[in-house]
Amino acid sequence: MSEDVKRMADLLKSGATMLSDVCPVCGTPLFKVKGEVFCAKCNKPVVYQKAMSPEATLSxxxxxxxxxxxxxxxxxxxxxxxxVEKDPEKLSLYSNLVFGWLSMLEKLRGLKDSFKE
Ligand SMILES: [Zn+2]
Structure with a gap:
């Protein structure tokens, strides 16, 4: 077993989670250890910004x-x-807004469910 594979196994054993992102230096899957992102191959924490891939923003x-x-x-x-609002006119306006948003939420959640399949 190579050093880095052994380290990965140790990381997993110690409760680290494997991330879907890879190390920008060596391309090895990254691990999350106690809130820190760690590369098993480089054997050091990785300062990384979760890049917004085009797929992520377009999904x-x-x-x-x-x-x-x-x-x-x-x-x-x-x-x-x-x-805090007392003005009936404004209350009605806001109520309508909230009502509109709620029905939007309902539709959104329906849409999300349809994507899950
Ligand atoms: Zn690395």
């Missing part, structure tokens, strides 16, 4: 996820406003 699942986060954020913002 429908990723996109929906991102839209969903935005909507959830908006709903939570509107909820804060609704809590």
């Amino acid at each position: 429908p699942g990723y996109l929906l996820e991102s839209v969903e986060m935005t909507i959830v954020g908006k709903i939570s913002e509107a909820n804060e406003v609704l809590k």
Whole structure:
């Protein structure tokens, strides 16, 4: 068994998880050890930025996820406003917005489920 394979096995045994990313230096799969990204072959922590590959940004699942986060954020913002707002006109406006966002969320989740298959 070569040194790096042995190290990988040790890493896994110690509870490290193998990442889908590879070391930018040697191309070996990277491991996550206690919040740190580690390359078994280089035998050192790797400072790496998770590159947004074109597929990642274009993947429908990723996109929906991102839209969903935005909507959830908006709903939570509107909820804060609704809590303190007294003006019936504004309340109605915000309620409509929230209602619209909620139905968007519903559709989004339906779409996401259809991508999972
Ligand atoms: Zn490496």
